[in-house]
Amino acid sequence: MVDVAVLPADSAAAFKRAQQGKSYWRRVWERLRDDKVTLAVIGVLVMLLIMVVFAPWFTMHDPYTGSVLRRLKPVGTPGHWLGTDEVGRDLWARMVFGGRLSLLAGVMPVFLALLIGGFLGVAAGYVGGLVNSAIMRLTDVLYAFPSILLAIAITGILGSGLQNTILALTISFIPPIIRISESVTTQVRHLDFVEAARASGAGPLTIMRYHILNNMLGPILVYATSLISVCIILAAGLSFLGLGVTPPSAEWGLMLNNLRQALWVSPLVAALPGVMIFITSMCFNLMSDGLRQAMDVRL
Amino acid sequence: MSVAKDAALLVGAPRSNVRGKPGRIGTDEVIGQTRPLLAVENLTKHFALKGGLLNRTKAVVQAVDDVSFNVQTGETLGIVGESGCGKSTTARLLMHLIPPDIGSIVFDGLVVGAADGGLSHRDLHRQMQMVFQESYASLNPRLPVAMSIAFGPFVHGLAKPAALKRAMKLLEAVGLDPILFANRYPHELSGGQRQRINIARALALEPRIVILDEAVSALDKSVEAQVLNLLVDLKAQFDLTYVFISHDLNVVRYISDRVMVMYLGKVAEIGPVEHLYRDPQHPYTQALLSAMPSMDPRRRTLKAPLAGDPPNPISPPSGCRFRTRCPFAEAVCETAPPALMAPPGEELRAVACHMRVPGSGHSRAATVVSA
Numbered sequence: 001m002v003d004v005a006v007l008p009a010d011s012a013a014a015f016k017r018a019q020q021g022k023s024y025w026r027r028v029w030e031r032l033r034d035d036k037v038t039l040a041v042i043g044v045l046v047m048l049l050i051m052v053v054f055a056p057w058f059t060m061h062d063p064y065t066g067s068v069l070r071r072l073k074p075v076g077t078p079g080h081w082l083g084t085d086e087v088g089r090d091l092w093a094r095m096v097f098g099g100r101l102s103l104l105a106g107v108m109p110v111f112l113a114l115l116i117g118g119f120l121g122v123a124a125g126y127v128g129g130l131v132n133s134a135i136m137r138l139t140d141v142l143y144a145f146p147s148i149l150l151a152i153a154i155t156g157i158l159g160s161g162l163q164n165t166i167l168a169l170t171i172s173f174i175p176p177i178i179r180i181s182e183s184v185t186t187q188v189r190h191l192d193f194v195e196a197a198r199a200s201g202a203g204p205l206t207i208m209r210y211h212i213l214n215n216m217l218g219p220i221l222v223y224a225t226s227l228i229s230v231c232i233i234l235a236a237g238l239s240f241l242g243l244g245v246t247p248p249s250a251e252w253g254l255m256l257n258n259l260r261q262a263l264w265v266s267p268l269v270a271a272l273p274g275v276m277i278f279i280t281s282m283c284f285n286l287m288s289d290g291l292r293q294a295m296d297v298r299l
Numbered sequence: 300m301s302v303a304k305d306a307a308l309l310v311g312a313p314r315s316n317v318r319g320k321p322g323r324i325g326t327d328e329v330i331g332q333t334r335p336l337l338a339v340e341n342l343t344k345h346f347a348l349k350g351g352l353l354n355r356t357k358a359v360v361q362a363v364d365d366v367s368f369n370v371q372t373g374e375t376l377g378i379v380g381e382s383g384c385g386k387s388t389t390a391r392l393l394m395h396l397i398p399p400d401i402g403s404i405v406f407d408g409l410v411v412g413a414a415d416g417g418l419s420h421r422d423l424h425r426q427m428q429m430v431f432q433e434s435y436a437s438l439n440p441r442l443p444v445a446m447s448i449a450f451g452p453f454v455h456g457l458a459k460p461a462a463l464k465r466a467m468k469l470l471e472a473v474g475l476d477p478i479l480f481a482n483r484y485p486h487e488l489s490g491g492q493r494q495r496i497n498i499a500r501a502l503a504l505e506p507r508i509v510i511l512d513e514a515v516s517a518l519d520k521s522v523e524a525q526v527l528n529l530l531v532d533l534k535a536q537f538d539l540t541y542v543f544i545s546h547d548l549n550v551v552r553y554i555s556d557r558v559m560v561m562y563l564g565k566v567a568e569i570g571p572v573e574h575l576y577r578d579p580q581h582p583y584t585q586a587l588l589s590a591m592p593s594m595d596p597r598r599r600t601l602k603a604p605l606a607g608d609p610p611n612p613i614s615p616p617s618g619c620r621f622r623t624r625c626p627f628a629e630a631v632c633e634t635a636p637p638a639l640m641a642p643p644g645e646e647l648r649a650v651a652c653h654m655r656v657p658g659s660g661h662s663r664a665a666t667v668v669s670a
Binding site for chain 1: 391396420428431432436437438439440447454455504
């Protein structure tokens with residue numbers, strides 16, 4: 001057996017420090033802490049999330065009961081501070097409850113696509129050869145359709161509803177995620193450190209877990225957060241077209257569609273769901289930019 | 300926890316068991332020499348260049364062709380040659396990072412990858428490690444360097460804290476303060492520091508043989524010297540055997556006990572370093588050595604020892620591969636590839652040249668004793 005160098009007295013302390021050492025994510029967090037815009041944006045998103053999850057606590061009105069007498073009240077009406085919609089339902093209540101479906105339809109497809117697409121992309125990139133060709137050519141087929149067209153086609157076939165919207169959007173987001181994770185994996189797998197990991201006797205799964213995934217996660221997370229805003233808009237678009245959530249459900253896209261007719265009567269009220277979509281997707285975009293900067297270790 | 304305990308935690312066969320395994324070939328005494336630590340025979344790797352609509356094989360690159368050599372326990376074998384001569388491919392074949400087409404690798408009497416009782420690739424990796432040329436690319440940019448070093452032992456079953464502890468000791472051994480360096484990322488280190496980390500990583504599995512593939516070539520001259528000295532120290536400290544691949548003849552002369560010269564995927568000459576540098580037998584070795592920059596301005600190289608580039612390994616010349624650039628090429632060189640044989644009177648060396656084989660048909664074969 002080979003003897004390793006003599007252990008000095010302070011090496012135990014060094015060992016302790018190494019274990020408590022700053023991980024990559026901790027460094028990302030430290031960099032993020034200094035980025036006020038991104039922090040503010042994340043704050044807004046967290047508030048939005050809280051508001052949506054605890055929706056009943058934020059409004060006294062029921063989002064589904066309207067009143068013929070109180071239709072299309074303007075912003076600032078006593079009792080309805082954001083006014084009412086075309087059937088007299090409180091707009092604030094509908095905004096808060098509508099956020100539930102909108103955020104779900106915005107985040108869920110991206111999350112699912114991240115799982116499925118990420119797995120397929122890493123598999124294609126790491127295994128290469130025939131597996132790569134099969135996965136990537138199938139991806140190209142899906143890529144041939146613009147994502148909104150693909151989503152419309154799928155919901156058109158499956159019918160409207162929240163589940164189908166999520167399914168359709170998931171399918172339309174899988175190709176870009178496959179492509180990104182495949183390209184990152186392909187880049188990384190030919191680097192010497194993967195060879196060195198193989199040379200230390202590690203199997204493919206261990207290498208993916210410790211060497212590929214942590215190099216892939218940064219770019220893919222940044223991309224995914226930017227997809228969320230696209231997804232919210234697409235989901236709203238599907239609802240607007242009548243292919244997504246069906247009335248009387250509260251959903252920002254659907255609300256925008258319904259209030260369209262009232263645009264001349266009460267323009268501010270009619271625009272409000274759009275403002276919410278705008279703010280949310282804007283926040284996700286800014287967060288994605290901030291994350292991109294914080295995650296680049298070489299800066 | 301003691302070092303011995305750390306090592307005992309590693310799963311897989313400890314060294315003492317490897318020796319007793321069945322499936323070993325050869326005896327301990329081979330013609331007056333001890334059994335080599337590493338015996339490579341007829342190692343061949345041809346890469347198929349595919350292309351076209353049906354992905355047909357268009358051409359074959361003969362990267363490594365019928366290469367045989369031994370490495371004795373405790374020695375440093377230098378491998379030199381121009382770029383593209385198959386040095387790195389040989390290294391990768393030895394590490395089994397790419398599978399060979401033909402040929403066998405016998406490690407300490409055990410056939411690597413043999414189905415019954417040979418040495419598995421996983422066990423081989425515990426005994427043989429490699430340092431790569433590019434210090435940055437060979438470290439994961441997302442892992443602190445201590446984690447990179449600890450990865451090998453961790454993969455082989457050592458618990459993470461114990462593996463990290465070993466990494467700390469190795470950092471110490473390669474001359475980097477663990478307190479300062481353990482948690483750094485590769486981009487926070489200089490090239491020399493990174494290469495030290497790579498060396499520590501290679502040593503983490505306590506291998507007996509380390510392949511250094513151009514390990515110091517990318518470093519500054521002063522840093523290169525430091526790392527070379529470190530390698531020499533580590534070799535003594537850990538009882539290592541080196542296969543040292545380089546294109547730098549001075550460095551190879553400094554560190555090697557024996558040198559193997561490769562040309563276009565074949566071994567041109569192999570022998571003890573001082574014999575080979577003092578009296579090169581193969582015309583290619585002669586040309587290579589005369590291309591070494593002289594430190595003495597009065598003895599500067601006046602004319603280029605060799606013209607042109609090596610031929611394409613896709614369709615290497617028939618017979619002797621060096622004949623297209625050899626000043627002594629004759630008809631026999633075109634027809635028959637020269638075998639790697641010991642020249643008359645020199646048992647320790649081997650040369651693949653018709654001129655060194657009496658009766659080969661080359662006009663200089665009988666007359667030339669030494670160029």
